[in-house]
Amino acid sequence: MPLGMETGAIANWQISASSMLLGFMGLQRWAPELARLHRSGIVNAWTASNYDKKPWIQVNLMRKMRVTGVVTQGASRAGSAEYVKTFKVAYSLNGRKFEFVQVDGGFGDKIFVGNVDNNGLRTNMLDTPLEAQYVRLVPVTCHWSCTLRFELLGCELNGCSEPLGLKDYTISDAQITASSTYKTWGVNSFSWYPFYARLDKQGKFNAWTAERNSASEWLQIDLGSQKQVTGIITQGARDFGHIQYVAAYKVAYSDDGLTWTEYKDEGAEESKVFPGNLDNNSHKKNVFETPFLARFVRILPVSWHNRITLRVELLGC
Structure with a gap:
């Protein structure tokens, strides 16, 4: 690849x-x-x-x-x-x-x-x-x-770095959820739904945007079954010419969607904050030093430009 x-x-x-x-x-x-x-x-x-x-x-x-x-x-x-x-x-x-x-x-x-x-x-x-x-x-x-x-x-050396299905729709719309959804000008037909958060998605509405700019917002992917997750690729988007992206984020994972563990590098005491994007279209890839097994993965925005906006792909096997 x-x-x-x-x-x-x-x-x-x-x-x-x-x-x-x-x-x-x-x-x-x-x-x-x-x-x-x-x-x-x-x-x-x-x-x-x-x-x-x-x-x-x-x-x-x-x-x-x-x-x-x-x-x-x-x-x-x-x-x-x-x-x-x-x-x-x-x-x-x-x-x-x-x-x-x-x-x-x-x-x-x-x-x-x-x-x-x-x-x-x-x-x-x-x-x-x-x-x-x-x-x-x-x-x-x-x-x-x-x-x-x-x-x-x-x-990757471990060979476990294949896209897990966001971009190619192997992961269905119903498997992608979020804490909230932003609507441009408050119009329902201008909604930035979580299931739009697919890497390289095209169109006027082509990403997930949170309703509020808050560190309590999240985007969640249900992988359908437990997978080894080794990395993540993120991307921002534009809303009527306004460049929007997540500049830094944390990652949490779960087997049941109820109890969550925030990712930490091996030996670290604090949850890892990953560097995110610098513009609306470039890919930013982060590899997990310690891959994890999980069914559910959440992306937790820490900082952003204009609005919390994401397109994403998970990597693993």
Whole structure:
């Protein structure tokens, strides 16, 4: 599954590079954080400086993960197609000592075939998945400048990180409830129901919004049976142009929907407050250091922007 370059689950600060091109008299920053698959706009990719003889771009995944492949894409600059034709992949656990993916038999660094134009996608799957926190793409040959948009493919090490059914409607509307529902202008037909709280849901009313901005509000998901829950992805939304999202939250879980336990990291005395979203559309993924078994999961907003508004997916198995 994609690890979050395109969706924004991988934050800008997690992406770095050896250099970047400053175009149009230094006003255009072709920066590493722009290297997201399908990114649009005039400046929509990473480009290495023309003076950089050993360019690279890397992602800090924040924890050791299983990386299974990479999808690459070029871009256009001033009407000219630019892309990486061939590249190597390096990986690291600490961000200091890197090793290159090897050809079968270990007789040299593997050179991957990249793109042939500015917009097409090229997928390369790794013969042997990597277990790494840092992944670095190292261009070998480029068409004009070394310009790149990309996505990493993989999963959590435990393999238990599949979407549990909010986005794809495996979880029914009746299984998603909340403490309250906001109605824009008090109109019933403008209600932001809890069952709208599905990741990437589209439409004018496409998320759950609480009636009040209060730390006593909650969104609840009934998984139907006990599941191992390993992570969560959250997203905000817009209400007639107003950006709304949950900036921080806690998570509680239960087997019967009556008695609740707030999530704590192992050894912690206080309930964990998870960082939430920074805008209305990007994904923010949080992984539970200590996965839990539960049928019911509640999201408890702690802080928010404008109104408590959520779209969400739970991860686990």
